[in-house]
Amino acid sequence: MTTSTPEPTRWGILATGKIARTFAENLRATPGAVLAAVGSRSQESADAFARDLGDDDTRAHASYDALVADPDVDVVYVASPHTHHLEHARLAFAAGKPVLCEKPLTMTRADAEALFDAAGSLFCMEAMWMACHPLVRELRARIEGGELGTPHQVHADLGFVVGTDASARMWDPALGAGALLDMGIYPLTFARLMLGPFATAVAVGDLGADGIDLDVAIAARHRSGAVSALTTSMTSASPRSATVATSRGLLSLPADFHHPAHAVWTPDGGEPQRIEPPTPVYGTGLGNEALHVQECLQEGLAESPLVPRSQTLELLGVMDDLRRQLGVRYAADAGAPA
Template sequence: MVKFGIIGLGKVAHKFAHDLALVDGCVLQAVGSRNLKKARKFATEHQATQFYSSYEEVAADPEIAIIYIATPHVFHFENTMMCLHAGKAVICEKPFAMNLEEVEIMIQTAKDKNLFLMEALWTRFIPSTLKVIELMEQNTIGKIHSIQANFGYVATTDPTSRLIARELGGGSLLDIGIYPIFISLLLLGTPVETASIAQLSKTGIDQHCAMLMKFKNGATAILESTFLTMTSNEAALYGSKGKITMQAPFHHTEKIVVEINGTEPYQIASPMIGNGYAHEIEEVKNCLIAGKIESDKMSFINSLELMKTLDLIRSQVNLTY
């Protein structure tokens, strides 16, 4: 039985805990919050064995094998390092950290301590994403020439929200822009050229970010993230023989539409288990049982290349934290 701990008990943590109960061989051992009442309520709702009023107590629980970190972006590095130094494996929400240097330190520490570490980028494990990869490997739509993907909605303007507050790593790029970027890197590799523009708020976070990328094989990606308007939230892959559309919301879609040139489109349904987090939990469980320190699907290299790209875009749009 793989025993999990959770620190940072917001909305995503609730979804993760719900799905954890759906995965055989996994159990929620303990949860931690700075607010003991919140921790107690969360533990009761999700049948956790223990609850604590500090993250450090979760990391010190001898029963726990791995800790899921769902705190705001700016705390990912600090929380991950604390858990690793306490001898715990870690699955940390995206973005993995705030910059490449932090990610490099986290990964090196995991290697030095022989502990499993993975960025919790759930899109990588969603059945529809795996199906798209399979279709590409089968050359279903031929050579990919372009990816167009966007993620946008009208976000809160509350200056204390983690989405808006600069001190909490706010902005569309790290919160939702990471998804169209990730799907492009996953399918096309690391970009060889990237050009970005953004609309910054008065507080210095990006409200809107547009990116154009070129890849080694000549393919391009046109990507967008925004807190200012609702976009289609789809990802479209254009190939020499046709088109694949990952329907909204593409980052955890359950429907793909395939359109081969000159033929009628057809739909592929790929249902998720629970909220969609069960698939990454299953991967984590299997990696721990196998004694791995990284996932083949969401490897250290994957996280490093993703953060390199995010850092480059931030430098181009003058987004600093």
């Protein structure tokens, strides 16, 4: 008896910035993945991207419309700035293409609801690659299975010194700049994965002269009764680590916790135990995200069981509220309560 090998998944990448390049590099290490095409706002940029990161068959399109219309593209990865995700995902859906869209999915929960409505029965997933990482999945399974005891507290931090010469999306409010949406989403998601849905969250922070959040601290309670303390920064070389404290011990993830090389479980009164990823990590971990999307498409799913639509909407709603507390507003907030 023979088993058929699935056809390769042909990816189209929309936009050619830093995250798009990193994703394309990871596709090279992802089983069953092919970079079929790339789309940019200029032919020159698309040609350079295809030449550097594709192969002889990778097509370079001088517009996003041409990319999503390419009949040899099976799924579109939207890698444009946050503020353009809704527009660009809708382009792909109108062309009948499933979408993996960079995080945050949109600027607000309301826009994410509109994006999912546009997707309908087409597959759509926010690109929260941390949730697809083999070790993070393993730790979550052990916690949910009760092996490590009942989790009661999470501490998680993600921050970097972002130079003034960084890309405009990191500093320009018109492109959704700020620590919370770009980096704070990781500690928030980690706490959600380990402790379950949020009940309430409060934030304090420091804003820049142009109104974007530079440093944020969040205290949250989850519906389970567990609590989390989360921080994010654009100004500091912060620890970028995470811990989960349970009724039986402490689970520690060193920097960088959002794509961990290992974790350490220290049972109360016992010796530390190192936990390794149970399956291969492809590339930097973005390859595992791509592989998960491919598996979802092969199974005919409209949403990911690892990054379900309901979780994406919940976290965007939490960030909407945190931004209101901080006094951070974007154009997408027009009409929302002050």
